[in-house]
Amino acid sequence: MRGRLQAAAWALYAERGYDRTTTAEIAARAGVTERTFFRYFPDKREVAFDGSAEFMASFTDAIAAAPAGLGPMEVLLRAFRSMEPMLADNRAVNEPRQAVIGATPALRERQSAKAAAMTAALTQALRDRGVEAKLAALSAQTGMALWDHAVRAWYEDPSVGLGVHLDRAVQALRQLSAGDA
Amino acid sequence: MRGRLQAAAWALYAERGYDRTTTAEIAARAGVTERTFFRYFPDKREVAFDGSAEFMASFTDAIAAAPAGLGPMEVLLRAFRSMEPMLADNRAVNEPRQAVIGATPALRERQSAKAAAMTAALTQALRDRGVEAKLAALSAQTGMALWDHAVRAWYEDPSVGLGVHLDRAVQALRQLSAGDA
DNA sequence: GTCTATACTGAGATAGAC
DNA sequence: GTCTATCTCAGTATAGAC
Known part of the structure:
Protein backbone atom coordinates (compact mmCIF):
# COMPACT_ATOMS: atom_id res chain seq x y z
CA MET A 1 0.00 0.00 0.00
CA ARG A 2 2.83 2.31 0.83
CA GLY A 3 4.13 1.80 -2.68
CA ARG A 4 0.72 2.37 -4.28
CA LEU A 5 0.26 5.63 -2.42
CA GLN A 6 3.73 6.73 -3.39
CA ALA A 7 3.17 5.90 -7.05
CA ALA A 8 -0.17 7.74 -7.01
CA ALA A 9 1.41 10.78 -5.36
CA TRP A 10 4.30 10.98 -7.81
CA ALA A 11 2.00 10.61 -10.79
CA LEU A 12 -0.18 13.46 -9.55
CA TYR A 13 2.73 15.67 -8.53
CA ALA A 14 4.17 15.30 -12.00
CA GLU A 15 0.80 15.86 -13.70
CA ARG A 16 -0.52 18.90 -11.88
CA GLY A 17 2.21 19.91 -9.47
CA TYR A 18 2.48 19.34 -5.74
CA ASP A 19 0.34 22.30 -4.71
CA ARG A 20 -2.57 21.43 -6.95
CA THR A 21 -2.64 17.86 -5.67
CA THR A 22 -4.69 17.10 -2.57
CA THR A 23 -4.09 14.21 -0.21
CA ALA A 24 -7.67 13.11 -0.95
CA GLU A 25 -6.82 12.77 -4.63
CA ILE A 26 -3.72 10.79 -3.89
CA ALA A 27 -5.69 8.43 -1.68
CA ALA A 28 -8.47 8.10 -4.23
CA ARG A 29 -6.05 7.18 -6.99
CA ALA A 30 -4.55 4.54 -4.74
CA GLY A 31 -8.05 3.26 -3.99
CA VAL A 32 -8.14 4.11 -0.29
CA THR A 33 -9.52 6.86 1.91
CA GLU A 34 -7.65 9.99 2.85
CA ARG A 35 -7.23 8.70 6.38
CA THR A 36 -5.25 5.75 5.11
CA PHE A 37 -2.79 8.09 3.45
CA PHE A 38 -1.93 9.59 6.82
CA ARG A 39 -1.51 6.14 8.30
CA TYR A 40 1.42 5.54 6.00
CA PHE A 41 2.88 9.02 5.73
CA PRO A 42 2.98 11.59 8.50
CA ASP A 43 2.38 14.41 6.06
CA LYS A 44 1.98 15.23 2.41
CA ARG A 45 5.63 16.19 1.95
CA GLU A 46 7.04 13.01 3.29
CA VAL A 47 5.82 10.91 0.35
CA ALA A 48 8.49 12.52 -1.78
CA PHE A 49 11.31 11.32 0.46
CA ASP A 50 10.46 7.72 1.07
CA LEU A 146 32.50 16.84 -0.72
CA TRP A 147 29.70 14.37 -1.36
CA ASP A 148 27.55 17.04 -2.99
CA HIS A 149 30.38 18.26 -5.12
CA ALA A 150 31.29 14.76 -6.27
CA VAL A 151 27.72 13.68 -6.99
CA ARG A 152 27.04 16.82 -8.97
CA ALA A 153 30.23 16.38 -10.96
CA TRP A 154 29.38 12.74 -11.55
CA TYR A 155 25.94 13.65 -12.89
CA GLU A 156 27.61 16.07 -15.29
CA ASP A 157 30.33 13.64 -16.31
CA PRO A 158 29.50 9.96 -15.76
CA SER A 159 32.42 8.86 -17.94
CA VAL A 160 34.46 8.30 -14.79
CA GLY A 161 33.27 6.83 -11.51
CA LEU A 162 32.07 8.62 -8.43
CA GLY A 163 35.35 7.67 -6.74
CA VAL A 164 37.33 9.75 -9.19
CA HIS A 165 35.08 12.72 -8.63
CA LEU A 166 35.47 12.28 -4.88
CA ASP A 167 39.25 12.38 -5.29
CA ARG A 168 38.93 15.57 -7.26
CA ALA A 169 36.65 17.07 -4.64
CA VAL A 170 39.25 16.31 -1.97
CA GLN A 171 41.91 17.93 -4.12
CA ALA A 172 39.77 21.02 -4.50
CA LEU A 173 39.14 21.13 -0.76
CA ARG A 174 42.85 20.90 0.00
CA GLN A 175 43.55 23.83 -2.27
CA LEU A 176 40.76 25.81 -0.68
CA SER A 177 41.86 25.19 2.87
CA ALA A 178 45.53 25.66 2.08
CA GLY A 179 44.83 29.24 1.04
CA ASP A 180 45.78 31.87 3.61
CA ALA A 181 43.46 31.99 6.60
CA MET B 1 2.88 46.38 13.10
CA ARG B 2 5.38 43.84 11.93
CA GLY B 3 7.26 44.33 15.18
CA ARG B 4 4.11 44.06 17.30
CA LEU B 5 3.12 40.80 15.66
CA GLN B 6 6.62 39.45 16.15
CA ALA B 7 6.70 40.39 19.80
CA ALA B 8 3.28 38.83 20.35
CA ALA B 9 4.33 35.66 18.57
CA TRP B 10 7.54 35.25 20.56
CA ALA B 11 5.77 35.87 23.82
CA LEU B 12 3.19 33.20 23.05
CA TYR B 13 5.73 30.73 21.64
CA ALA B 14 7.70 31.03 24.85
CA GLU B 15 4.60 30.79 27.06
CA ARG B 16 2.78 27.85 25.52
CA GLY B 17 5.02 26.57 22.77
CA TYR B 18 4.76 27.02 19.02
CA ASP B 19 2.24 24.25 18.41
CA ARG B 20 -0.20 25.39 21.08
CA THR B 21 -0.19 28.93 19.73
CA THR B 22 -2.65 29.81 16.97
CA THR B 23 -2.22 32.56 14.43
CA ALA B 24 -5.50 34.00 15.67
CA GLU B 25 -4.05 34.33 19.17
CA ILE B 26 -0.95 36.04 17.90
CA ALA B 27 -3.05 38.49 15.95
CA ALA B 28 -5.37 39.10 18.91
CA ARG B 29 -2.48 39.87 21.21
CA ALA B 30 -1.15 42.33 18.66
CA GLY B 31 -4.63 43.87 18.44
CA VAL B 32 -5.41 42.94 14.83
CA THR B 33 -7.29 40.20 13.03
CA GLU B 34 -5.83 36.93 11.87
CA ARG B 35 -5.92 38.03 8.25
CA THR B 36 -3.59 40.91 9.04
CA PHE B 37 -1.03 38.51 10.41
CA PHE B 38 -0.80 36.92 6.99
CA ARG B 39 -0.31 40.28 5.33
CA TYR B 40 2.99 40.64 7.15
CA PHE B 41 4.17 37.06 7.33
CA PRO B 42 3.65 34.45 4.64
CA ASP B 43 3.21 31.75 7.25
CA LYS B 44 3.33 31.05 10.95
CA ARG B 45 6.93 29.78 10.86
CA GLU B 46 8.39 32.82 9.23
CA VAL B 47 7.80 35.06 12.27
CA ALA B 48 10.60 33.21 14.01
CA PHE B 49 13.15 34.14 11.36
CA ASP B 50 12.51 37.79 10.78
CA LEU B 146 33.69 26.59 9.44
CA TRP B 147 31.26 29.30 10.46
CA ASP B 148 29.13 26.82 12.40
CA HIS B 149 32.13 25.34 14.11
CA ALA B 150 33.52 28.72 15.08
CA VAL B 151 30.22 30.13 16.30
CA ARG B 152 29.52 27.07 18.39
CA ALA B 153 32.99 27.19 19.89
CA TRP B 154 32.60 30.88 20.58
CA TYR B 155 29.32 30.30 22.41
CA GLU B 156 31.09 27.73 24.55
CA ASP B 157 34.14 29.88 25.13
CA PRO B 158 33.60 33.61 24.68
CA SER B 159 36.89 34.43 26.39
CA VAL B 160 38.48 34.81 22.97
CA GLY B 161 36.98 36.42 19.89
CA LEU B 162 35.17 34.76 17.04
CA GLY B 163 38.22 35.41 14.88
CA VAL B 164 40.35 33.14 17.03
CA HIS B 165 37.77 30.39 16.82
CA LEU B 166 37.65 30.83 13.07
CA ASP B 167 41.43 30.39 12.91
CA ARG B 168 41.12 27.21 14.93
CA ALA B 169 38.34 25.95 12.69
CA VAL B 170 40.57 26.50 9.65
CA GLN B 171 43.37 24.61 11.40
CA ALA B 172 41.03 21.73 12.10
CA LEU B 173 39.85 21.72 8.51
CA ARG B 174 43.41 21.62 7.22
CA GLN B 175 44.18 18.63 9.36
CA LEU B 176 41.02 16.90 8.22
CA SER B 177 41.62 17.45 4.54
CA ALA B 178 45.31 16.64 4.79
CA GLY B 179 44.43 13.13 5.95
CA ASP B 180 44.73 10.42 3.31
CA ALA B 181 42.02 10.52 0.68
C1' DG C 1 -13.52 5.56 10.20
C1' DT C 2 -15.64 10.24 11.77
C1' DC C 3 -15.15 14.75 13.34
C1' DT C 4 -12.81 18.95 14.29
C1' DA C 5 -9.18 22.43 14.87
C1' DT C 6 -6.47 25.44 12.52
C1' DA C 7 -3.38 27.13 8.83
C1' DC C 8 -3.89 29.52 4.90
C1' DT C 9 -6.25 31.86 0.55
C1' DG C 10 -9.26 34.95 -2.07
C1' DA C 11 -12.55 38.76 -2.95
C1' DG C 12 -14.56 42.56 -1.63
C1' DA C 13 -15.90 46.36 1.80
C1' DT C 14 -14.36 50.05 4.85
C1' DA C 15 -11.64 53.58 6.68
C1' DG C 16 -7.98 56.76 7.13
C1' DA C 17 -3.60 59.29 5.04
C1' DC C 18 -2.16 62.18 1.64
C1' DG D 1 -9.63 61.06 -5.75
C1' DT D 2 -6.01 57.57 -4.95
C1' DC D 3 -3.49 54.55 -2.12
C1' DT D 4 -2.78 51.62 1.47
C1' DA D 5 -3.95 49.09 5.55
C1' DT D 6 -7.18 46.58 7.83
C1' DC D 7 -11.37 43.98 8.40
C1' DT D 8 -15.21 40.80 6.99
C1' DC D 9 -16.69 36.80 5.11
C1' DA D 10 -16.41 32.42 2.99
C1' DG D 11 -13.95 28.70 1.94
C1' DT D 12 -10.37 24.65 1.30
C1' DA D 13 -6.92 21.41 2.82
C1' DT D 14 -3.94 19.33 6.20
C1' DA D 15 -3.46 16.96 10.12
C1' DG D 16 -4.66 15.26 14.63
C1' DA D 17 -8.08 13.75 18.15
C1' DC D 18 -11.45 10.58 19.26
Whole structure:
Protein backbone atom coordinates (compact mmCIF):
# COMPACT_ATOMS: atom_id res chain seq x y z
CA MET A 1 0.00 0.00 0.00
CA ARG A 2 2.83 2.31 0.83
CA GLY A 3 4.13 1.80 -2.68
CA ARG A 4 0.72 2.37 -4.28
CA LEU A 5 0.26 5.63 -2.42
CA GLN A 6 3.73 6.73 -3.39
CA ALA A 7 3.17 5.90 -7.05
CA ALA A 8 -0.17 7.74 -7.01
CA ALA A 9 1.41 10.78 -5.36
CA TRP A 10 4.30 10.98 -7.81
CA ALA A 11 2.00 10.61 -10.79
CA LEU A 12 -0.18 13.46 -9.55
CA TYR A 13 2.73 15.67 -8.53
CA ALA A 14 4.17 15.30 -12.00
CA GLU A 15 0.80 15.86 -13.70
CA ARG A 16 -0.52 18.90 -11.88
CA GLY A 17 2.21 19.91 -9.47
CA TYR A 18 2.48 19.34 -5.74
CA ASP A 19 0.34 22.30 -4.71
CA ARG A 20 -2.57 21.43 -6.95
CA THR A 21 -2.64 17.86 -5.67
CA THR A 22 -4.69 17.10 -2.57
CA THR A 23 -4.09 14.21 -0.21
CA ALA A 24 -7.67 13.11 -0.95
CA GLU A 25 -6.82 12.77 -4.63
CA ILE A 26 -3.72 10.79 -3.89
CA ALA A 27 -5.69 8.43 -1.68
CA ALA A 28 -8.47 8.10 -4.23
CA ARG A 29 -6.05 7.18 -6.99
CA ALA A 30 -4.55 4.54 -4.74
CA GLY A 31 -8.05 3.26 -3.99
CA VAL A 32 -8.14 4.11 -0.29
CA THR A 33 -9.52 6.86 1.91
CA GLU A 34 -7.65 9.99 2.85
CA ARG A 35 -7.23 8.70 6.38
CA THR A 36 -5.25 5.75 5.11
CA PHE A 37 -2.79 8.09 3.45
CA PHE A 38 -1.93 9.59 6.82
CA ARG A 39 -1.51 6.14 8.30
CA TYR A 40 1.42 5.54 6.00
CA PHE A 41 2.88 9.02 5.73
CA PRO A 42 2.98 11.59 8.50
CA ASP A 43 2.38 14.41 6.06
CA LYS A 44 1.98 15.23 2.41
CA ARG A 45 5.63 16.19 1.95
CA GLU A 46 7.04 13.01 3.29
CA VAL A 47 5.82 10.91 0.35
CA ALA A 48 8.49 12.52 -1.78
CA PHE A 49 11.31 11.32 0.46
CA ASP A 50 10.46 7.72 1.07
CA GLY A 51 13.57 5.61 1.38
CA SER A 52 15.72 8.39 2.76
CA ALA A 53 15.93 6.63 6.12
CA GLU A 54 17.35 3.51 4.48
CA PHE A 55 19.81 5.61 2.54
CA MET A 56 20.94 7.27 5.74
CA ALA A 57 21.27 3.90 7.46
CA SER A 58 23.55 2.66 4.68
CA PHE A 59 25.83 5.59 5.35
CA THR A 60 25.97 5.19 9.08
CA ASP A 61 26.42 1.43 8.79
CA ALA A 62 29.37 1.96 6.48
CA ILE A 63 30.87 4.39 8.97
CA ALA A 64 30.44 1.98 11.84
CA ALA A 65 31.96 -0.81 9.75
CA ALA A 66 35.14 1.08 8.85
CA PRO A 67 38.35 -0.26 10.38
CA ALA A 68 39.63 1.42 13.51
CA GLY A 69 42.46 3.90 13.39
CA LEU A 70 41.27 5.95 10.45
CA GLY A 71 40.81 9.72 10.64
CA PRO A 72 37.24 11.07 10.43
CA MET A 73 37.55 12.23 6.84
CA GLU A 74 39.02 8.91 5.73
CA VAL A 75 36.11 7.13 7.34
CA LEU A 76 33.59 9.32 5.57
CA LEU A 77 35.28 8.99 2.20
CA ARG A 78 35.28 5.22 2.51
CA ALA A 79 31.60 5.29 3.32
CA PHE A 80 30.90 7.57 0.36
CA ARG A 81 32.71 5.26 -2.01
CA SER A 82 30.70 2.33 -0.75
CA MET A 83 27.52 4.11 -1.82
CA GLU A 84 28.45 4.27 -5.50
CA PRO A 85 26.53 1.15 -6.62
CA MET A 86 23.35 2.25 -4.90
CA LEU A 87 23.65 5.72 -6.37
CA ALA A 88 24.13 4.36 -9.87
CA ASP A 89 20.96 2.28 -9.56
CA ASN A 90 18.85 5.16 -8.34
CA ARG A 91 19.99 7.68 -10.86
CA ALA A 92 17.16 7.14 -13.34
CA VAL A 93 14.62 7.48 -10.55
CA ASN A 94 16.21 10.46 -8.91
CA GLU A 95 16.45 12.85 -11.80
CA PRO A 96 12.72 13.38 -12.44
CA ARG A 97 12.18 13.30 -8.69
CA GLN A 98 14.62 16.16 -8.27
CA ALA A 99 12.84 18.12 -10.97
CA VAL A 100 9.59 18.07 -8.99
CA ILE A 101 11.30 18.78 -5.69
CA GLY A 102 13.26 21.66 -7.13
CA ALA A 103 10.09 23.26 -8.46
CA THR A 104 8.25 23.06 -5.15
CA PRO A 105 9.27 25.29 -2.23
CA ALA A 106 7.59 23.06 0.34
CA LEU A 107 9.52 20.05 -0.90
CA ARG A 108 12.78 21.93 -1.12
CA GLU A 109 12.33 22.89 2.50
CA ARG A 110 11.79 19.27 3.48
CA GLN A 111 14.87 18.32 1.46
CA SER A 112 16.97 20.81 3.39
CA ALA A 113 15.73 19.21 6.59
CA LYS A 114 16.62 15.77 5.27
CA ALA A 115 20.12 16.95 4.42
CA ALA A 116 20.47 18.40 7.91
CA ALA A 117 19.28 15.12 9.40
CA MET A 118 21.82 13.26 7.30
CA THR A 119 24.60 15.54 8.51
CA ALA A 120 23.46 14.98 12.09
CA ALA A 121 23.48 11.23 11.53
CA LEU A 122 27.01 11.32 10.10
CA THR A 123 28.09 13.42 13.06
CA GLN A 124 26.63 10.92 15.49
CA ALA A 125 28.18 7.98 13.66
CA LEU A 126 31.58 9.65 13.96
CA ARG A 127 31.03 10.40 17.62
CA ASP A 128 30.21 6.75 18.14
CA ARG A 129 33.69 6.05 16.87
CA GLY A 130 35.13 8.34 19.50
CA VAL A 131 35.51 11.53 17.49
CA GLU A 132 35.07 14.66 19.61
CA ALA A 133 31.70 16.40 19.14
CA LYS A 134 32.58 19.64 17.35
CA LEU A 135 35.22 17.95 15.22
CA ALA A 136 32.68 15.30 14.27
CA ALA A 137 30.23 18.02 13.22
CA LEU A 138 32.86 19.83 11.18
CA SER A 139 33.88 16.58 9.52
CA ALA A 140 30.31 15.62 8.71
CA GLN A 141 29.50 19.02 7.24
CA THR A 142 32.68 19.08 5.21
CA GLY A 143 32.03 15.53 4.13
CA MET A 144 28.56 16.43 2.92
CA ALA A 145 30.09 19.28 0.93
CA LEU A 146 32.50 16.84 -0.72
CA TRP A 147 29.70 14.37 -1.36
CA ASP A 148 27.55 17.04 -2.99
CA HIS A 149 30.38 18.26 -5.12
CA ALA A 150 31.29 14.76 -6.27
CA VAL A 151 27.72 13.68 -6.99
CA ARG A 152 27.04 16.82 -8.97
CA ALA A 153 30.23 16.38 -10.96
CA TRP A 154 29.38 12.74 -11.55
CA TYR A 155 25.94 13.65 -12.89
CA GLU A 156 27.61 16.07 -15.29
CA ASP A 157 30.33 13.64 -16.31
CA PRO A 158 29.50 9.96 -15.76
CA SER A 159 32.42 8.86 -17.94
CA VAL A 160 34.46 8.30 -14.79
CA GLY A 161 33.27 6.83 -11.51
CA LEU A 162 32.07 8.62 -8.43
CA GLY A 163 35.35 7.67 -6.74
CA VAL A 164 37.33 9.75 -9.19
CA HIS A 165 35.08 12.72 -8.63
CA LEU A 166 35.47 12.28 -4.88
CA ASP A 167 39.25 12.38 -5.29
CA ARG A 168 38.93 15.57 -7.26
CA ALA A 169 36.65 17.07 -4.64
CA VAL A 170 39.25 16.31 -1.97
CA GLN A 171 41.91 17.93 -4.12
CA ALA A 172 39.77 21.02 -4.50
CA LEU A 173 39.14 21.13 -0.76
CA ARG A 174 42.85 20.90 0.00
CA GLN A 175 43.55 23.83 -2.27
CA LEU A 176 40.76 25.81 -0.68
CA SER A 177 41.86 25.19 2.87
CA ALA A 178 45.53 25.66 2.08
CA GLY A 179 44.83 29.24 1.04
CA ASP A 180 45.78 31.87 3.61
CA ALA A 181 43.46 31.99 6.60
CA MET B 1 2.88 46.38 13.10
CA ARG B 2 5.38 43.84 11.93
CA GLY B 3 7.26 44.33 15.18
CA ARG B 4 4.11 44.06 17.30
CA LEU B 5 3.12 40.80 15.66
CA GLN B 6 6.62 39.45 16.15
CA ALA B 7 6.70 40.39 19.80
CA ALA B 8 3.28 38.83 20.35
CA ALA B 9 4.33 35.66 18.57
CA TRP B 10 7.54 35.25 20.56
CA ALA B 11 5.77 35.87 23.82
CA LEU B 12 3.19 33.20 23.05
CA TYR B 13 5.73 30.73 21.64
CA ALA B 14 7.70 31.03 24.85
CA GLU B 15 4.60 30.79 27.06
CA ARG B 16 2.78 27.85 25.52
CA GLY B 17 5.02 26.57 22.77
CA TYR B 18 4.76 27.02 19.02
CA ASP B 19 2.24 24.25 18.41
CA ARG B 20 -0.20 25.39 21.08
CA THR B 21 -0.19 28.93 19.73
CA THR B 22 -2.65 29.81 16.97
CA THR B 23 -2.22 32.56 14.43
CA ALA B 24 -5.50 34.00 15.67
CA GLU B 25 -4.05 34.33 19.17
CA ILE B 26 -0.95 36.04 17.90
CA ALA B 27 -3.05 38.49 15.95
CA ALA B 28 -5.37 39.10 18.91
CA ARG B 29 -2.48 39.87 21.21
CA ALA B 30 -1.15 42.33 18.66
CA GLY B 31 -4.63 43.87 18.44
CA VAL B 32 -5.41 42.94 14.83
CA THR B 33 -7.29 40.20 13.03
CA GLU B 34 -5.83 36.93 11.87
CA ARG B 35 -5.92 38.03 8.25
CA THR B 36 -3.59 40.91 9.04
CA PHE B 37 -1.03 38.51 10.41
CA PHE B 38 -0.80 36.92 6.99
CA ARG B 39 -0.31 40.28 5.33
CA TYR B 40 2.99 40.64 7.15
CA PHE B 41 4.17 37.06 7.33
CA PRO B 42 3.65 34.45 4.64
CA ASP B 43 3.21 31.75 7.25
CA LYS B 44 3.33 31.05 10.95
CA ARG B 45 6.93 29.78 10.86
CA GLU B 46 8.39 32.82 9.23
CA VAL B 47 7.80 35.06 12.27
CA ALA B 48 10.60 33.21 14.01
CA PHE B 49 13.15 34.14 11.36
CA ASP B 50 12.51 37.79 10.78
CA GLY B 51 15.72 39.62 10.01
CA SER B 52 17.40 36.64 8.40
CA ALA B 53 17.27 38.35 5.03
CA GLU B 54 19.20 41.32 6.39
CA PHE B 55 21.73 39.00 8.00
CA MET B 56 22.21 37.25 4.68
CA ALA B 57 22.60 40.57 2.90
CA SER B 58 25.38 41.58 5.29
CA PHE B 59 27.26 38.45 4.33
CA THR B 60 26.88 38.85 0.61
CA ASP B 61 27.70 42.55 0.78
CA ALA B 62 30.90 41.75 2.65
CA ILE B 63 31.79 39.20 -0.02
CA ALA B 64 31.17 41.66 -2.81
CA ALA B 65 33.21 44.30 -1.01
CA ALA B 66 36.31 42.11 -0.56
CA PRO B 67 39.38 43.17 -2.58
CA ALA B 68 40.01 41.37 -5.84
CA GLY B 69 42.60 38.65 -6.13
CA LEU B 70 41.67 36.72 -3.01
CA GLY B 71 40.83 33.02 -3.12
CA PRO B 72 37.24 31.99 -2.36
CA MET B 73 37.99 30.80 1.16
CA GLU B 74 39.90 33.95 2.01
CA VAL B 75 36.95 36.00 0.83
CA LEU B 76 34.55 34.02 2.99
CA LEU B 77 36.74 34.19 6.06
CA ARG B 78 37.04 37.94 5.72
CA ALA B 79 33.26 38.20 5.46
CA PHE B 80 32.84 35.99 8.51
CA ARG B 81 35.19 38.11 10.57
CA SER B 82 33.28 41.22 9.58
CA MET B 83 30.15 39.73 11.13
CA GLU B 84 31.59 39.47 14.62
CA PRO B 85 30.16 42.76 15.99
CA MET B 86 26.66 41.98 14.74
CA LEU B 87 26.85 38.49 16.20
CA ALA B 88 27.98 39.77 19.57
CA ASP B 89 25.05 42.19 19.69
CA ASN B 90 22.51 39.54 18.83
CA ARG B 91 23.75 36.94 21.19
CA ALA B 92 21.40 37.78 24.05
CA VAL B 93 18.44 37.71 21.67
CA ASN B 94 19.50 34.58 19.85
CA GLU B 95 19.95 32.21 22.73
CA PRO B 96 16.32 32.03 23.93
CA ARG B 97 15.25 32.13 20.31
CA GLN B 98 17.32 29.07 19.56
CA ALA B 99 15.81 27.29 22.55
CA VAL B 100 12.31 27.64 21.09
CA ILE B 101 13.43 26.75 17.57
CA GLY B 102 15.32 23.71 18.76
CA ALA B 103 12.28 22.42 20.61
CA THR B 104 9.98 22.76 17.59
CA PRO B 105 10.36 20.41 14.60
CA ALA B 106 8.50 22.77 12.28
CA LEU B 107 10.87 25.61 13.15
CA ARG B 108 13.93 23.42 12.90
CA GLU B 109 12.86 22.47 9.42
CA ARG B 110 12.51 26.12 8.47
CA GLN B 111 15.91 26.81 9.96
CA SER B 112 17.47 24.13 7.78
CA ALA B 113 15.90 25.82 4.80
CA LYS B 114 17.30 29.17 5.89
CA ALA B 115 20.76 27.68 6.21
CA ALA B 116 20.46 26.20 2.74
CA ALA B 117 19.35 29.57 1.42
CA MET B 118 22.34 31.18 3.10
CA THR B 119 24.68 28.67 1.49
CA ALA B 120 23.08 29.33 -1.87
CA ALA B 121 23.52 33.07 -1.36
CA LEU B 122 27.20 32.67 -0.49
CA THR B 123 27.63 30.47 -3.57
CA GLN B 124 26.05 33.11 -5.77
CA ALA B 125 28.13 35.88 -4.22
CA LEU B 126 31.28 33.92 -5.01
CA ARG B 127 30.10 33.24 -8.54
CA ASP B 128 29.53 36.95 -8.96
CA ARG B 129 33.24 37.34 -8.25
CA GLY B 130 34.04 34.93 -11.05
CA VAL B 131 34.45 31.72 -9.07
CA GLU B 132 33.41 28.65 -11.07
CA ALA B 133 30.02 27.22 -10.10
CA LYS B 134 30.86 23.92 -8.43
CA LEU B 135 33.93 25.35 -6.72
CA ALA B 136 31.80 28.20 -5.43
CA ALA B 137 29.31 25.70 -4.01
CA LEU B 138 32.04 23.66 -2.37
CA SER B 139 33.58 26.79 -0.91
CA ALA B 140 30.27 28.06 0.42
CA GLN B 141 29.37 24.74 2.03
CA THR B 142 32.80 24.38 3.56
CA GLY B 143 32.66 27.97 4.68
CA MET B 144 29.33 27.38 6.41
CA ALA B 145 30.86 24.40 8.18
CA LEU B 146 33.69 26.59 9.44
CA TRP B 147 31.26 29.30 10.46
CA ASP B 148 29.13 26.82 12.40
CA HIS B 149 32.13 25.34 14.11
CA ALA B 150 33.52 28.72 15.08
CA VAL B 151 30.22 30.13 16.30
CA ARG B 152 29.52 27.07 18.39
CA ALA B 153 32.99 27.19 19.89
CA TRP B 154 32.60 30.88 20.58
CA TYR B 155 29.32 30.30 22.41
CA GLU B 156 31.09 27.73 24.55
CA ASP B 157 34.14 29.88 25.13
CA PRO B 158 33.60 33.61 24.68
CA SER B 159 36.89 34.43 26.39
CA VAL B 160 38.48 34.81 22.97
CA GLY B 161 36.98 36.42 19.89
CA LEU B 162 35.17 34.76 17.04
CA GLY B 163 38.22 35.41 14.88
CA VAL B 164 40.35 33.14 17.03
CA HIS B 165 37.77 30.39 16.82
CA LEU B 166 37.65 30.83 13.07
CA ASP B 167 41.43 30.39 12.91
CA ARG B 168 41.12 27.21 14.93
CA ALA B 169 38.34 25.95 12.69
CA VAL B 170 40.57 26.50 9.65
CA GLN B 171 43.37 24.61 11.40
CA ALA B 172 41.03 21.73 12.10
CA LEU B 173 39.85 21.72 8.51
CA ARG B 174 43.41 21.62 7.22
CA GLN B 175 44.18 18.63 9.36
CA LEU B 176 41.02 16.90 8.22
CA SER B 177 41.62 17.45 4.54
CA ALA B 178 45.31 16.64 4.79
CA GLY B 179 44.43 13.13 5.95
CA ASP B 180 44.73 10.42 3.31
CA ALA B 181 42.02 10.52 0.68
C1' DG C 1 -13.52 5.56 10.20
C1' DT C 2 -15.64 10.24 11.77
C1' DC C 3 -15.15 14.75 13.34
C1' DT C 4 -12.81 18.95 14.29
C1' DA C 5 -9.18 22.43 14.87
C1' DT C 6 -6.47 25.44 12.52
C1' DA C 7 -3.38 27.13 8.83
C1' DC C 8 -3.89 29.52 4.90
C1' DT C 9 -6.25 31.86 0.55
C1' DG C 10 -9.26 34.95 -2.07
C1' DA C 11 -12.55 38.76 -2.95
C1' DG C 12 -14.56 42.56 -1.63
C1' DA C 13 -15.90 46.36 1.80
C1' DT C 14 -14.36 50.05 4.85
C1' DA C 15 -11.64 53.58 6.68
C1' DG C 16 -7.98 56.76 7.13
C1' DA C 17 -3.60 59.29 5.04
C1' DC C 18 -2.16 62.18 1.64
C1' DG D 1 -9.63 61.06 -5.75
C1' DT D 2 -6.01 57.57 -4.95
C1' DC D 3 -3.49 54.55 -2.12
C1' DT D 4 -2.78 51.62 1.47
C1' DA D 5 -3.95 49.09 5.55
C1' DT D 6 -7.18 46.58 7.83
C1' DC D 7 -11.37 43.98 8.40
C1' DT D 8 -15.21 40.80 6.99
C1' DC D 9 -16.69 36.80 5.11
C1' DA D 10 -16.41 32.42 2.99
C1' DG D 11 -13.95 28.70 1.94
C1' DT D 12 -10.37 24.65 1.30
C1' DA D 13 -6.92 21.41 2.82
C1' DT D 14 -3.94 19.33 6.20
C1' DA D 15 -3.46 16.96 10.12
C1' DG D 16 -4.66 15.26 14.63
C1' DA D 17 -8.08 13.75 18.15
C1' DC D 18 -11.45 10.58 19.26
